[in-house]
Amino acid sequence: MPPVREEALAALPVAAAVPELAAALDAAGTAVLCAPPGTGKTTLVPLALAGLLPGARGPVRRVIVAEPRRIAARAAARRMAWLLGERAGERVGFTVRGERAVGRATVVEVVTTGVLLQRLQRDQELAGVDVVVLDECHERHLDADTAAAFLLDVRAALRPGLRLVAASATTDAAGWSTLLGDAPVVEASGVSYPVEVVWAPPARPVRPPHGMRVDPALLAHTTSVVRRALAERPDGDVLVFLPGVGEIARVAGQLGDGGALGAEVLQVHGRAPAAVQDAVLAGSSGGRRVVLSTAVAESSLTVPGVRTVVDAGLAREPRTDHARGLSALTTVRVSQAGAAQRAGRAGREAPGAVYRCWDQAEHGRLPRFPAPEIRVADLTAFALQAACWGDPGAAGLALLDPPPAGALAAARALLSAIGATGRDGRVTPRGTRLAGLGVHPALAQVLLAVAERLGARRAAEVVALLSEEPPRSYGDDLAAALRSARAGGDAYGAGWRREVRRLEGALPGGVRAPSGRVGDDAAAGLVAALAFPERVASARRGGAYLMVSGTGAELGEGSRLRGQEWLAVAVADRPASAAAARVRLAAVIDGDTALAAAGGLRSAGEEVRWEDGDVVARRVERLGAVELAVRPLRDAPAALVRAALLDGLRREGPGLLHWTRDAEQLRDRLAFLRRAVGGGWPDVSDAALLDRADDWLEPELSRARRRADLARIDAGQALRRLLPWAGGEAARLDELAPERIEVPSGSRVRVAYDGEQPVLAVKLQEVFGLRETPVVAGVPVLVHLLSPAGRPAAVTADLASFWREGYRAVRAELRGRYPRHPWPEDPSTAEATRRVRPRKP
Structure with missing residues (x-):
């Protein structure tokens, strides 16, 4: 030894x-x-x-x-x-x-x-x-x-x-x-060698990461920075930080042959073969090395020989969308603490350098520390651990950050649904068994449930595949990924086989072999559907899918799963800007499996709603958000129809009713009186009218069944129900806001109330002799004086002033154009007329 x-x-x-x-x-x-x-x-x-x-x-x-x-x-x-x-x-x-x-x-x-x-x-x-x-x-x-x-x-x-x-x-x-x-x-103080920081941002902006996606332009830029670092720093190895296995493979491919690069290219991550991991940690045997690594080398491992670090500036963290039941890793910007850890790898043995693929100004905007996982991750396993510990609510646990109440409540609800905890939140014997299996509780309960049906080995194989997501190179078909893991000689396959043996050994004794052989596709679909029933998805038009949870889902281009009627989605993520989730891993299932897995979400009932501009009444059988069967519903309940019509009015506005010109003016008059007088005059805005539909649209609304019936309701007649009849003010409507005003020519001219101030548009000759501006409800009318042809000639709220100061300019401009109309010197005393002088013979 x-x-x-x-x-x-x-x-x-x-x-x-x-x-x-x-x-x-x-x-x-x-x-x-x-x-x-x-x-x-x-x-x-x-x-x-x-x-x-x-x-x-x-x-x-x-x-x-x-x-x-x-x-x-x-x-x-x-x-x-x-x-x-x-x-x-x-x-x-x-x-x-x-x-x-x-x-x-x-x-x-x-x-x-x-x-x-x-x-x-x-x-x-x-x-x-x-x-x-x-x-x-x-x-x-x-x-x-x-x-x-x-x-x-x-x-x-x-x-x-x-x-x-x-x-x-x-x-x-x-x-x-x-x-x-x-x-x-x-x-403890360490031997710290100086590390030079080289800011190496891309020449052109790159798209920020979202979900698992990283802009290929950033990876290409990182590759070029690695080449630059090799040229500028002739001594020692180069350690490159990338967010995940896929990005490591992409950059390795771009770097190409190690001989041409002048350095051996190694990849280190949790799925790398043990021999490769050992070789990286043992140090160089002579030549230079470029070590492409995930955050695993940030603090947990020492890679000897490193003098230069190239940091792409990204990391992977778990995120859970509790509203949609989606949990996945997501790509985020590295924290300042993480960037410092990474840079420190270059100065462990000698002075070194770190090339950061972002600019110095951006560095100050990075978060100081990585987000604590308890704030962002799925808390189901944590909640089960706490229940097994005897503290279901985790209230007595000494934690740096408390679990978010909503996430913990969702986790506890799931545990109760799968029988891991009782009504009091305490762990059940089943929950203890689930915790002992060492996988997510949802997968653990499925493993126990299907082991006898599929056989312990087959059940363990699929659960092991779902407990640690397979490489992207395996594709998005869960059954095909299962066959790849069995046949693969890669590091993932080796780890998967160890996990299969562990899970198989953890199952209780007495699990019998299945009486009939179940194929890979059926086994993969059954396990995924039972583990994630809210992600059972039905095909929609255009190749998209709808999960029973209500979230839309889309397959990648070229996916072999396209065209299947039902899928059990095992892994999906939804970027913040996307309308639908992206399916990362799924299995084909049949309708019976979908119903068996998500049966708790099955319902049937009468639905009457406003859809595509009219009332739609039908009887619907659903699996969560997915429609299974639809039949027209005759004689729908009046209350449901009325609610749908009101919904239509809220969406499209009172314009669905029949509005004559008089009805529209009445609404404008009422709106004016509310502004000018207040008191009991009603609010006739869209929101207020819809809020008081019971007060002015009955009984017509209760008799209506469809859009066409709404279009027959006389809005003006209905609107009069809102007038303040009880206080007697309604009788003064025509006095306070007359529909028309009589002018000196004898004409009764309609007043427009659709602006901030009432408007009287009248031909100039018809108001000769009118010395004072008309007033309604204490508000002067804005007089639009029109030419004989009905075109605007002047606007005034003070007729007396206009006759003195503005009229002459209008007269000079128009009298030559309209010689058959009177243009007196003093219009304030002239006789109004709506006629023209006859032509001379």
Whole structure:
């Protein structure tokens, strides 16, 4: 066995902070450790706390280290074992979902936070464990926040001697200190080399990310920045941060052959083969490397040899659309803290540089920290964990951020619907079984439900495929993806097979093989439909689909699922700007499966509504928002018809009624009186008329059955019902707002009330002798004086002033054009006329 690598241990700067950390734990039992990347926080500290370092005195303690990712857990355990001159599984081991390397001599065990939660639910005391280290707590993963809350409960009620360390490079140290009971904060200084920041924004604007989509122009730009970095920085490896596996593959393809590039291109992410992961973490064997990575290399892993970082500036976070029942990863801008972590990777071993694919001004607008997962993610698994812990409402859990009330309520409703919790919210025996399966509760309940029908193996295969979404290269057909996973020799397929074995082994004994063989398509469809009944979707016109939840869905171009009558949608996302969700993974189902899965949403009833400009009455059978059968409804209930007509009036306005010219003027007169006089004169705006439909449209509205009936209602006659009859003011309507005004010529001219001021449009010769402007309801009428041809000649609200000052100009302009009409010198005393002088013989 190789000796302990003391030289490597001595080179880790965090060693200087270990005595202070140990003292803090001795005094308070909890501590917050802030240590820069590359100082040995993840590897040396657990060995020191366990008493495994050379020269250690005192008892050996058992330590659990919780990491947010499987790749980080495996890498940390292997690194610690290497430092001790051992292999993983001896004094240092690891446990992740589907893989375990632990022996009798294991003292330090690295686990994922999900595994830690499962262990806490089985053994709340964590018997035999002395210290728990929550690593990379700044990432604010939901499992890590939940584990911290449970561990604080354990310390308070069962094991006050259990020691707890929250460790990170960049975190809210004060917040974590308060959460852990005013825990001491221990800060370790590291060997920090300067990192030059190079701002490298695209020459042209790129579209912002939405859903899982990243503008190809940004990926092409990132590729060009990698080439630039290789040329400008001749030493060391280049670490490139991209949001996901698909983007890594795209950039790798654009970089092309490593030989032509002058560097080996490696890809590191959670689905990468273990051999590739090990090669990346082992360092270069001679030539330069370009390591394309997701955020997994941001803080959890150390990639040796890196001198340059290229940051595309994007990350992936979970998001849940609670209104539509859609949960998916979405692409977001990296936080300032994340960008700092990424940049720090270039300065671990020597001075380096970071090329940021955005400009400096934009950097200041980035969020300071990533969004805590508890605020944005699906909380169903969290709610089940809390119920199993004995706190269904999570009210007693010590959390940095409380769960959003609406999201938690939706999660608890789902748990109740699948029988995981009772009416009081407490976990049921079934809920305990579901939690023990280690997958989302919706998938866990389906696994138990269909195992006997499909067989344990087949059920586990489909659930494993849904519990960790397959690569995009597998396509959007769930059944085809299942066959690809079985046949594939890629890293995803290997991990999928491990998960299938785990789930199959977790099923209760006695599951019989199915009596008849169920094909992949039927099995995939059944599991997806039962797991996500609200996403059962029916075909619509134009190749689109409608989920029973009411959300529209669309398939990608060239999808083999197009044309199928029913789909069970397993994965979909809906960008904020899109009208419909995009289907990422779905299976074909038949109508019987759709009805069986979403049967709780089946309903039948009479529907009378305003649609396409008229009343539509029908009897409809529905599966949620999907119409299954429709028949015309004769003699629809009058109340429903009336409601539909009112809805039509609200949508299209009172113009659906019959409005004569007199009716329109009456409405204008009433609106004028409300403005000028107030009192009991009614509000006749569209909104007010519709609000008082009972007061003025009855009984005509109750007798109406369709649009044509509305068009026969005399709006003017109906409108008179709103006049203030009770106070007697209605009798003064013609006095206060006369329909017509008699002018000196004897003509009775209609007054227009459709503006702010009443308007009297009259020929100029007909008002000769009228010295004062007419007044209605105390408001002067605006007189539009017309030429003999009826064209506007002047406008005045003061006739006396016009006769003195304005008339002469009008007379001079028009008398030559209209010589047969009178144009007296003094119109205020002249006789009005509506006739012309006869032609001379």
